[in-house]
Amino acid sequence: MKAHWDVVVVGGGHAGAEAAWASARVGCRTLLLTRDLGAIARMSCNPAIGGLAKGQTVREIDALGGLMGWAADRTGIHFKVLNASRGPAVQGLRCQSDKAAYSREVGQRLAARPNLELREGAAAGFVVAEGVLSGLRLEDGEELGCRAAVVTSGTFLRGLIHVGAERQAAGRWGEMPCVDLSDALRGLGLRIGRMKTGTPPRVAGKSIDRSKTVRVRGDVAPRAFSFRSRLERFPRLPQVDCFLTHTTERTHDLIRRNLDRSPLYSGVIRGRGPRYCPSIEDKVVRFAERDRHQIFIEPEGLDTDWTYLGGLSMSLPADVQDEVVRSLPGLEEAEILRPAYAIEYDVVFPEQLDDTLAVRELPGLFLAGQINGTSGYEEAAGQGLVAGVNAALVAKGREQAPFTLGRHEAYIGVMIDDLVTLGAEEPYRLLTSRAEHRLLLGGDTAYARLVEKGMAYGLLTEEEAAPIQEREERQRAARAALGGSRVLPDRGTLLELEAMGVGLSEETTGAGLLRRPDAPASLRDWLAGRVREPLGGLDDEEWERLVNEIRYEGFLKREREVIERVRRAADRPVPADFRYRGVPGLSAEAAEKLERHRPRTLGQAGRIPGVTPAAVTLLLARLASGERRVSS
Amino acid sequence: MAPLVGDAAGDGDVLVARATPVGTGALAIVRLSGPAGRVLALAREMAPRIPARPQARRAYLSPFLDEEGSVADEGLVLWFASPASSTGEEVVELQAHGSPAVVELLVASAVSRGARRARPGEFTRRALANGKIDLARAEGIGLLAGAASRGEARRALGLVRGELSRKVAALREELLGVLVELEARLDFAEDVERDGETSALARIVSARAALRLLASEAGAGRAPGVVPTVVIVGAPNAGKSTLFNALLGEDRALVTELAGTTRDAVAEMFEVEGERVRLVDTAGLRETTERLERLGVEAAGRAAAGADLLLVAREAGGESPARGDLPEGVPVLVLETKADLPGERRDGELRVSARTGEGLTALRREIGARLVSCLGTGEFGGLPRQREALLSAAAALDGLGAEGPAEIAAGAVRAGLHALGEITGETATEELLDRIFSTFCVGK
Numbered sequence A: 001m002k003a004h005w006d007v008v009v010v011g012g013g014h015a016g017a018e019a020a021w022a023s024a025r026v027g028c029r030t031l032l033l034t035r036d037l038g039a040i041a042r043m044s045c046n047p048a049i050g051g052l053a054k055g056q057t058v059r060e061i062d063a064l065g066g067l068m069g070w071a072a073d074r075t076g077i078h079f080k081v082l083n084a085s086r087g088p089a090v091q092g093l094r095c096q097s098d099k100a101a102y103s104r105e106v107g108q109r110l111a112a113r114p115n116l117e118l119r120e121g122a123a124a125g126f127v128v129a130e131g132v133l134s135g136l137r138l139e140d141g142e143e144l145g146c147r148a149a150v151v152t153s154g155t156f157l158r159g160l161i162h163v164g165a166e167r168q169a170a171g172r173w174g175e176m177p178c179v180d181l182s183d184a185l186r187g188l189g190l191r192i193g194r195m196k197t198g199t200p201p202r203v204a205g206k207s208i209d210r211s212k213t214v215r216v217r218g219d220v221a222p223r224a225f226s227f228r229s230r231l232e233r234f235p236r237l238p239q240v241d242c243f244l245t246h247t248t249e250r251t252h253d254l255i256r257r258n259l260d261r262s263p264l265y266s267g268v269i270r271g272r273g274p275r276y277c278p279s280i281e282d283k284v285v286r287f288a289e290r291d292r293h294q295i296f297i298e299p300e301g302l303d304t305d306w307t308y309l310g311g312l313s314m315s316l317p318a319d320v321q322d323e324v325v326r327s328l329p330g331l332e333e334a335e336i337l338r339p340a341y342a343i344e345y346d347v348v349f350p351e352q353l354d355d356t357l358a359v360r361e362l363p364g365l366f367l368a369g370q371i372n373g374t375s376g377y378e379e380a381a382g383q384g385l386v387a388g389v390n391a392a393l394v395a396k397g398r399e400q401a402p403f404t405l406g407r408h409e410a411y412i413g414v415m416i417d418d419l420v421t422l423g424a425e426e427p428y429r430l431l432t433s434r435a436e437h438r439l440l441l442g443g444d445t446a447y448a449r450l451v452e453k454g455m456a457y458g459l460l461t462e463e464e465a466a467p468i469q470e471r472e473e474r475q476r477a478a479r480a481a482l483g484g485s486r487v488l489p490d491r492g493t494l495l496e497l498e499a500m501g502v503g504l505s506e507e508t509t510g511a512g513l514l515r516r517p518d519a520p521a522s523l524r525d526w527l528a529g530r531v532r533e534p535l536g537g538l539d540d541e542e543w544e545r546l547v548n549e550i551r552y553e554g555f556l557k558r559e560r561e562v563i564e565r566v567r568r569a570a571d572r573p574v575p576a577d578f579r580y581r582g583v584p585g586l587s588a589e590a591a592e593k594l595e596r597h598r599p600r601t602l603g604q605a606g607r608i609p610g611v612t613p614a615a616v617t618l619l620l621a622r623l624a625s626g627e628r629r630v631s632s
Numbered sequence B: 001m002a003p004l005v006g007d008a009a010g011d012g013d014v015l016v017a018r019a020t021p022v023g024t025g026a027l028a029i030v031r032l033s034g035p036a037g038r039v040l041a042l043a044r045e046m047a048p049r050i051p052a053r054p055q056a057r058r059a060y061l062s063p064f065l066d067e068e069g070s071v072a073d074e075g076l077v078l079w080f081a082s083p084a085s086s087t088g089e090e091v092v093e094l095q096a097h098g099s100p101a102v103v104e105l106l107v108a109s110a111v112s113r114g115a116r117r118a119r120p121g122e123f124t125r126r127a128l129a130n131g132k133i134d135l136a137r138a139e140g141i142g143l144l145a146g147a148a149s150r151g152e153a154r155r156a157l158g159l160v161r162g163e164l165s166r167k168v169a170a171l172r173e174e175l176l177g178v179l180v181e182l183e184a185r186l187d188f189a190e191d192v193e194r195d196g197e198t199s200a201l202a203r204i205v206s207a208r209a210a211l212r213l214l215a216s217e218a219g220a221g222r223a224p225g226v227v228p229t230v231v232i233v234g235a236p237n238a239g240k241s242t243l244f245n246a247l248l249g250e251d252r253a254l255v256t257e258l259a260g261t262t263r264d265a266v267a268e269m270f271e272v273e274g275e276r277v278r279l280v281d282t283a284g285l286r287e288t289t290e291r292l293e294r295l296g297v298e299a300a301g302r303a304a305a306g307a308d309l310l311l312v313a314r315e316a317g318g319e320s321p322a323r324g325d326l327p328e329g330v331p332v333l334v335l336e337t338k339a340d341l342p343g344e345r346r347d348g349e350l351r352v353s354a355r356t357g358e359g360l361t362a363l364r365r366e367i368g369a370r371l372v373s374c375l376g377t378g379e380f381g382g383l384p385r386q387r388e389a390l391l392s393a394a395a396a397l398d399g400l401g402a403e404g405p406a407e408i409a410a411g412a413v414r415a416g417l418h419a420l421g422e423i424t425g426e427t428a429t430e431e432l433l434d435r436i437f438s439t440f441c442v443g444k
């Protein structure tokens, strides 16, 4: 069949948007196909971007030329750095977004992108020629030829919404699910699982009595996600506050009394839900000793009265939801605009993908986002980006090496490696604790880690990257200058330092002073006075990063050494056609798991659950003996 | 000990071997282990009364057939389904009457029907590969098989019975608990109160001390087959070779009244206080121009440098070798030899006479006591790897205080857990998240 398109992206959510954007940037004629062009990059759940591990991920997407960070900056209405008092690696920037503005922003960027066309429609099947994907069949019967496709269908695959006993087949509230596509994936021989997630009620903001709640302010000096925002006015939208309330004894009582009406509890919903995002039923049952749980009151935008109740997702019937919401301080009169609901949907077990997010069994087909068993906009976007680039590379005839990110390089790399080696038994969310090298994956270093790679694949032009590179250069120069600036304990210096409460007994450097745990903020000006050239030009964020890099230098160095060591062992490749079943000593169970996952390296093999260190040693022994045999 | 993953050819085979010690006991157990289905089929040919669908762990009475199909014995048979068996595979145990001849008939019968005789350690290796025992216990089984002294056997048995695994498991549990506290606060800052972090960090300090203590209990350990070395050194004619012979209880080294008799380092195994020790006699240390003797003195120096304990022999009234002649860092026990002869006495030195036997018992006891530092005080241990893992776990936690930063401490605790995993073969990643979610109510 004739390829009208290089790449077709199915789905216009956060994964689809980044996939289409990336594919077009790599230079492929790309089509984004979605049911509703008005719902591009819609925030189906909380109106927020970023957070711990997620904020870092948004920066990575930004460093790779993606859309999410910039769109969040332009439409954010409340910015906050989480863990601000901690080290840079575990801080996470988050913003509340104007939901509608965000969707518009991304939609406009995509529409303006050369090489990229947007079209309404839905895929229903795959056209395969000689074992390779050659096109997509749409629900209306039309066939679209393409060289590669990225499916990002979110929660739409046989989506089923539950509110109490009421059920409705839907991909999101009021939107049609994709049934044919799910069958088509099954038809390819892929193993399909079922997951569930939920979203809390939305209430009318004007029906809330905020005087009974706690006001939560954003940061006084908001930080931006994107490097692009430094080149324009930021923040663009007026900033608003959020509010905090909590459940009460009455709430818990109501929930306990009505548990039998919750499909989550009555056994109707079988899909696995996320433990880090439990429903309120779950929280009340599992943590029975807690007398209250926090509920976050978040506006969905500036021009809307819709308000999101974070922490209150549930699947109870609408009448109970009314009572539950009204048992919260400040929400006694609340008017529910849309009830909370649980949704079950099909996922493709992600062990069936390789680390470019390609389906192993059907060259040309890529999957990204919730279809792979993840949750979260950021997780979806990160996958979309990787799948989009790789789909484009396949469409262009694989001229360039696949675009993959290592676990030590990016959270996106950690996530994809986890997915394709460990699989996902519950909706997967990024956590900093999943990254063994998280010290190196701070949001402040995303550009240093990724920009060159982004440029190499055409995701950033030289012109776009120039300000980033200038900034990195400034940082390097400042660090060198501080490391080389001698501070001698002469009378004048001692007096000046003493005035800031800093003692000095022997010669040190500017960096040496900053390394002290008690270094006062006033040192910045003092040092800038001595090393004006590179230091004077740094903004607050750059300065903070500089101080952090100096303070964490020792730890970072150790971390890099560990990586080197681990990598040498773990990077040992396992041939794609390796036969696990005849490996002496390997248990049948381990062999079966390995056959299924087909790890590319020994490191991946060792992370597969059920594959013990002893099993890895057996593999290593087999690989080594194989090599000996080949070389002799 | 046979390497755990050495020659592993033929691992899909059904293995057969006698599972009880050789000898004519009342009962002997012949064990078959292998892939599910094949073991039962094979066992039913040998013991026809086993039902086609036996109940696991139930005893069936059956005749046992030999190669030709005639009844060789009769006894109980137990069937264990995979993975609930000692090796994790399908296992059948035949309880035969204990004569070695009968056991051999049954093993041969199994071999004729397609089983293969198990090599030493092969059942253990399968148990390990299937996760039925941890690494420390598997290694204990290997060490026990090769134990050549009471001490080695005792420590190996400690491993087999899981003494080390248990203590390591307790420490691992503690570190994992700390990690859960730290990671929950790092990853769910909005849900989990920061309070409690300081006390979690403080627990790291005591865990570190406990790791070092356990390392000293486990002792320096020996690579398989390597035993502690005790080297006798001293001036020529001090009576070293005579002492060497007396300790061994045989005339192994030449003795003459001439100074400079011993020319080469002579080594022999002997058992002292239940421990196997390599005892080395050496040439007397002195400046010399004679070529052969000089080579002997050099050999003595090398032997001394590799010793775990030096016995410095000094004739009553004679001189000790200068400190500079002895290698640094090796513990030294100075002896006054020829105690039966008159001469000047020095306080505090052990006096021995190889001729009368005076002081030899005390010397043996003293050697035993001094070797504890390298063999360990604990009732388990044996391999240097285990102590190294404990020490590297402790080292990973060095330099951490109750101030944090928490993400650095968490990284160190992970490294510590990883090091402990090298003893038991476990990893912690998945467990961590499970525990966070069951301990803390996190997420919106």
Ligand SMILES: Nc1nc2c(ncn2[C@@H]2O[C@H](COP(=O)(O)OP(=O)(O)OP(=O)(O)O)[C@@H](O)[C@H]2O)c(=O)[nH]1
Residues within 6 Å of the ligand: B235, B236, B237, B238, B239, B240, B241, B242, B243, B254, B255, B256, B257, B258, B259, B260, B261, B262, B263, B282, B283, B284, B285, B337, B338, B339, B340, B341, B352, B353, B354, B355, B356
């Ligand atoms: N009375 C007495 N004589 C001893 C004793 N031990 C050794 N001798 C004598 O001391 C002399 C030297 O003994 P060796 O054992 O050969 O001494 P050595 O230290 O090995 O000497 P070199 O090998 O030459 O360095 C011999 O004549 C022994 O009989 C002892 O306990 N009592």
Ligand SMILES: [Mg+2]
Residues within 6 Å of the ligand: B240, B241, B242, B254, B255, B261, B262, B282, B283, B284
């Ligand atoms: Mg001698």
